[in-house]
Amino acid sequence: xxxxxxxxxxxxxxxxVIHHATWLYHVFSLSLRDIELILAERxxxxxxxxxx
Numbered sequence: 860x861x862x863x864x865x866x867x868x869x870x871x872x873x874x875x876v877i878h879h880a881t882w883l884y885h886v887f888s889l890s891l892r893d894i895e896l897i898l899a900e901r902x903x904x905x906x907x908x909x910x911x
Contacts, residue, residue, distance in 0.1 A: 876903055880910050 865874050876898070883894050891907035898905055 872903070872905065872909075876905075880905075884910075 865878075867874060867877055870877060880894050880898060883889050883897060884891070889897075891910045894910055895905060895907045
């Protein structure tokens with residue numbers, strides 16, 4: 860049975876971006892501002908407050 864893709868209905872970002880930010884935060888123990896900079900390098904403009 861295929862699982863439903865994860866969605867975040869109140870978010871303006873795609874689920875892939877949210878998953879990647881969460882992965883960076885937990886795996887590498889980065890700060891929210893570090894994640895903001897990494898995502899900015901990849902063309903995703905997001906504030907550290909949005910990540911929180």
